[in-house]
Amino acid sequence: MRTPYIPHTFGDEVHRKLRSRSGWLTAGVASSISWPSLDVCVQYAGDEYFLLGTEREGKESAPGIIIACNESSGGADEAIAKVYRFTSILSWFQGGYVDVSGYMWGSHPAIYGGRTVYSSVGSAGAKSFNCNHMPIIEDDNVRKALAFWREGKRLDEVHDGYAFLSFYKVIEPQFKDGRIRGKWIAANIDKLTDRAAKRVAELRADGVDVANHLYGSGRCAVAHASLEGEIVDPDIPADRTRLSKDLVIIEELARIYIRDELGVPDARSLHRTRDRLTPWDPLLPAASLDFLRSGQSADVSRLDSQSVSVGLWPDGPIPGLERMTMHVDAVDGGVVRTVLINERKTILLVFFLDFKSGRIHTNLEDGGLFSGEQEPDETDVRAYATFFYKVFGNGVAELRCGDLEPVDCEIVIPVNMMMTKSPDEAIADSLEAFRLRRGCPIQGQGSRDR
Known part of the structure; x- marks a missing residue:
């Protein structure tokens, strides 16, 4: 499944984009994920989605999503369908729900002020919202499963019965034969952990066949109403309690199906498994990549002199x-x-490309400003200080080579080092120190200065 680089735009550029054309659809959303506090534009699967922040002019503001909308490309129906699909994968990827509460469209972007909906939205920092490398959904069965997952997460803690049914529908339509579906559920029940595993143990202790129980006393009892058959009676406390306890089982089974059978990673699993160096595969021969990824040395001469x-x-x-x-x-x-060196040969940066683990590590200790044929100038000092202190302050460094996707470095975890000021303050101090001594030559050929 493709998990490409997803550009995020923050600040004034977002508002410039919104002013650059006419024809927009705005959807109000209920959300449980950490929502951006300020507006952000996310380029996903060929479209730009503008996430409206929870703050506007110093006051609280309703979260929402804006997308371009015009009749030539399907009008409001096509635009809101894209938003639905986007919120489905965003819900799964971020481990919560983002659900459309209503929408409107017109020539100008607007804030949706429709009906009040239940929401437990958290707030991310000004630039901390991140759905980079969110999977591109191209299979219709996967799309439907994610839609039911989003629906289930939205209903969780609101209506247990309908939440149960939504999670069950993640799995049910994927199997034409109900017997095969039952076998899959039975085979995966033992993979459950924590609260779900505890509930399974309770049912088994009572002699209950869990797979049949989920279907008969859960799915069918919620979906059908029969005076003779088994139903979940909303007036019977025991029925509601039982369904509430069983909900965690079907939710976790739905999660396993999406993750393992459909192969859709969420943010946490993708962070563990994504090979950061894959975008740079075209830079090396396939044989060299195979050797490196197996932990061996290889010919990497083609990396030399890359810009x-x-x-x-x-x-x-x-x-x-x-x-x-x-x-x-x-x-x-x-x-x-x-080792990366700038054109003036005054800045040196060191990186470790770990092909075996698919990671890139920044080595802050060995980089620095250098004096040689030329002395570092103020632009060099600002550039290096920006890199050093932003990365030291948990910023994510990115390396770009030609038209290839950027590759991101691991966050630096300082050892025996501590910042006593913000990165911006440290950068300003570095510039001020340089200006104070700029009349004095930097000591020593090849000396370094941070």
Whole structure:
């Protein structure tokens, strides 16, 4: 399943985009995920989705999603269908729900002020909302499963019966034969953990066949009403309690089906499994990649002299670090130690490309400003200080090579190092210190200065 790089735009550029055309649809949403506090534009699957933040002019504001809408591309029906699909995968990816409460459309973007809905929305920082590498959903069965998952999460803690039915529908339509579905449920019950496993143990202790119980006393009892058959009677406390206890089982089975059978990763599983270096595969021969990923050394000479841009997510390249030249310093155990040097040969940055684990690590200790044929100037100081202190402050460094997708580095966890000021304050202090001593030569050929 494709999990491509997803550009995020924050700040004034978002509002410029919204002013650049006419024809928009605005959907109000109820959400349980950490929602951006300020507006953000997310480019996903060929469309731009504008997530309206929870703050506006210093006051609380309703969350929402805006998308372009015009008759030539299907009008409001097509636009809101895209929003539904986007909220389904966003709900799954972020581990909560984002559900449309209503929508409107017109020539200008607006804030949806429709009916009040239940929401437990949290608030992310100004630039901390991140759905980068969210999977692209291209299979219709997967799309439907995610829609039912979103519906189930929305109803969870609101209406147990309908939530149960929605989670069951994640699995049910995937099987034409109910017997095969029952066998799948029975085979996966023992994979459950925590509260779901505890409830399974309780049912088994009472001699209950859990798979049949979920179908007969859960799915059918909720979906059908018969005076003779089994139903979930909303006036009987025991019925409601039983269904509430069983809900966690079917929710976890639905999660397993989406994750394992349909192969849709969420943010946490993708963070563990995604090979950050895959976008750079075209830079090396297939044989070299195979050796490196198996933990062996290989010919990586094609990495030498590659032009690389160094930046920070989500802001892009750092001015002064847009054209760094890569040099291979060492190769060992599937790890390539690279040194990036700017055109003036005054800034040096070190990265470890760990092909075996699919990670890139930033080495802050070995980089720095250098004096050689040329002295670092104020642009160099600002560029290096921005990189060093932003990364030191848990920023995500990105490396771009040509038209290939950016590759992101692991967050640096400082050891025996502590920042006593914000990254922006540290950058300003570095510039001020440079200006104070700019009349004095930097000591020593090849000396470094942070």
